[in-house]
Amino acid sequence: MAKIIGGITTSHVPAIGRAIAKGLQQDPYWKPFFDAYVPVQKWVAESKPDVVVVIYNDHGLNFFLDKMPTFAVGAAAEYRNADEGWGIPTMPPFQGDAALSWQLIESLVEDEFDLTTCQEMKVDHAFTLPMALLWPDQSWPVRVIPVCINTVQDPLPTARRCWKLGEAIGRAVAKWETDERVLILGTGGLSHQLDGERAGFINKDFDLKFMDSMVHDPQWATQFTTRELVEHTGTQGVELLMWLATRAALGAKVHELHRNYHIPISNTASGLMVLETGG
Amino acid sequence: MAKIIGGITTSHVPAIGRAIAKGLQQDPYWKPFFDAYVPVQKWVAESKPDVVVVIYNDHGLNFFLDKMPTFAVGAAAEYRNADEGWGIPTMPPFQGDAALSWQLIESLVEDEFDLTTCQEMKVDHAFTLPMALLWPDQSWPVRVIPVCINTVQDPLPTARRCWKLGEAIGRAVAKWETDERVLILGTGGLSHQLDGERAGFINKDFDLKFMDSMVHDPQWATQFTTRELVEHTGTQGVELLMWLATRAALGAKVHELHRNYHIPISNTASGLMVLETGG
Amino acid sequence: MSAHKKPIPGTVIFDGEQAMKGYALNKMCFSFNDEDNRKAFVADEEAYCAKYGLNERQREAIRSRNVLQLIAAGGNAYYLAKFAGILGLDMQDIGAQQTGLTREQFQAKLLAARG
Amino acid sequence: MSAHKKPIPGTVIFDGEQAMKGYALNKMCFSFNDEDNRKAFVADEEAYCAKYGLNERQREAIRSRNVLQLIAAGGNAYYLAKFAGILGLDMQDIGAQQTGLTREQFQAKLLAARG
Numbered sequence A, B: 001m002a003k004i005i006g007g008i009t010t011s012h013v014p015a016i017g018r019a020i021a022k023g024l025q026q027d028p029y030w031k032p033f034f035d036a037y038v039p040v041q042k043w044v045a046e047s048k049p050d051v052v053v054v055i056y057n058d059h060g061l062n063f064f065l066d067k068m069p070t071f072a073v074g075a076a077a078e079y080r081n082a083d084e085g086w087g088i089p090t091m092p093p094f095q096g097d098a099a100l101s102w103q104l105i106e107s108l109v110e111d112e113f114d115l116t117t118c119q120e121m122k123v124d125h126a127f128t129l130p131m132a133l134l135w136p137d138q139s140w141p142v143r144v145i146p147v148c149i150n151t152v153q154d155p156l157p158t159a160r161r162c163w164k165l166g167e168a169i170g171r172a173v174a175k176w177e178t179d180e181r182v183l184i185l186g187t188g189g190l191s192h193q194l195d196g197e198r199a200g201f202i203n204k205d206f207d208l209k210f211m212d213s214m215v216h217d218p219q220w221a222t223q224f225t226t227r228e229l230v231e232h233t234g235t236q237g238v239e240l241l242m243w244l245a246t247r248a249a250l251g252a253k254v255h256e257l258h259r260n261y262h263i264p265i266s267n268t269a270s271g272l273m274v275l276e277t278g279g
Numbered sequence C, D: 001m002s003a004h005k006k007p008i009p010g011t012v013i014f015d016g017e018q019a020m021k022g023y024a025l026n027k028m029c030f031s032f033n034d035e036d037n038r039k040a041f042v043a044d045e046e047a048y049c050a051k052y053g054l055n056e057r058q059r060e061a062i063r064s065r066n067v068l069q070l071i072a073a074g075g076n077a078y079y080l081a082k083f084a085g086i087l088g089l090d091m092q093d094i095g096a097q098q099t100g101l102t103r104e105q106f107q108a109k110l111l112a113a114r115g
């Protein structure tokens, strides 16, 4: 049986891509951010995951408003990054595992998740940057399964629904008849708002409370409507939904291996956690 | 409050479009089929629905396997038919009601349906032909909301899930703060199989049992897996899922106003029912 | 996937396995919604198949207009119907071909389902 | 829709109402994923906006590079970011413009959130 070894949750702002492209890892602005990933890279290298389920949100690369899915799951042999319009170099393609994708999809649809399945799928910075933060040489030693959650257009799935999706992903992976070691990678957040007069909004108190809840009270954030989450964390802070789904996939108990919180990266409070299952 | 006045369920095979285009309504092959719609047209004209929620399945006009949704809901001001590749004339466009669509979508997502929302959406014969059977002059006196269920690619949503979707549509419409009279139109089936050595499969016993269950034991078909439904009704007979969702939207009790069952239309056992709510 | 499920005789369920196998073929057939694409196919079938990356099995199935082979190569009934449209075949022709019957025999079989 | 929900000051939720209002604008911005489209826009802004059917309010907001106006006209932050990319603006520029601050003031505001 496949085993979920743990989850990593991290911010994914495009500015990270620009910093990587320019080699700014040791720059004073960026150093506190990039340094936090060094122990995580070490843990990942030692834990040797075979497959990464990447729970992320598309920012208008693969999906438009003509067909905007709430939950989309990739089922392709390969996923490519592409031009997003602001000049960040694209990353090497990612190897998929379509057979495992279909096992995941079969289980989730049986569990009454109304997925959109994608046999072709471009993956944007929310997918590629966290991967590059875990594997800086960008020679991905893993296969990937993209799971995309709508944060573009209201109504977003509720926090409760995202939690349930994560739980169902956990159940589905546990049924895979393979020996894969599976990492869940949830990307987005933490508090930030790009648009409106409230641009630049950051809520440190809420973010820290949320990060604590990931370990000690993981369903805490499901009490909020997505509108309340926007109020507390900003229009893009609602990306914590990906953290919540990731946490739900890990089961009842986790062991916190690593945490970082840093204000600001671009307009964002950047967060990073590594949670081992069964802690 | 909006009111669901009833539901109509009907077959939608492309051959109907060819027969309409050629004016074959009185042809001996087609007469028993088209005659069955005359009393239905009368009921519809008298009941004066304002809005029709059309629950149908796309056959590869609007959706491809790159982004294949389980449940998709239209939110456009207008929906157009288009060339499907086999030379049936396209029909006049259909007026949408985007504001009501969004109310439906907000309610369904809140109820944990993971919709794909479509602000542009071509509608295929499964949508247009039933509309033309109800309004033969094709000057649609109603606004429409398309609800599309995946029957193209396994895993299909379970019969149980389609039932729940229909129930949730019923709840959502009841919340609309308007006086709209709403008709639910479910299209597809009944038993038929186009592909494989089993092509031409028709199961009259099952169809009749299913039609009875729509009135007297509406959740009867939810006992079957979609694979069992294919076994009993053929690969395309599984389109009865649209009937099931329609029935679920109508509430506990219905009054059967009309029924027709005719073998064969093209390769299909064609079925037609008119169910009034609260019977 | 389908390995765990009871097969239905004479029936291929279009599941993930088929969807993967038939992606290029179905994508080509999906393109036949557009008249220009249908014309381009008719003008040069081999070039059109190559453009969509059909494998040899799929190209051969297209060449031979054999529906069962097209299904075995991953074709989906709904997309294949658009190919049938190009050929001017209707569902009784398709049904007859797959069941090894004449069109008349196939139509008689459908009528017989009235019981 | 949003009428029933408590507004969040300085924040427009991109809901169905906004999505309907901004469809043409967002579709144009979505097209900026392709370099050829970005070049076509730069070569002739008015023609490009006309091609996507922007209304006058949207065209004026594009002309004036005013993010708050673009949002008011139905623009979505994620698609608008691709327009900002053409202009060479980053998120601090955008943030500064919307909050009426200089870039330095906006950056200071972000830093202040450290508490």
Ligand SMILES: [Fe+3]
Residues within 6 Å of the ligand: A012, A013, A059, A126, A188, A189, A236, A239
């Ligand atoms: Fe983001």
Ligand SMILES: [Fe+3]
Residues within 6 Å of the ligand: B012, B013, B059, B126, B188, B189, B236, B239
């Ligand atoms: Fe059909």
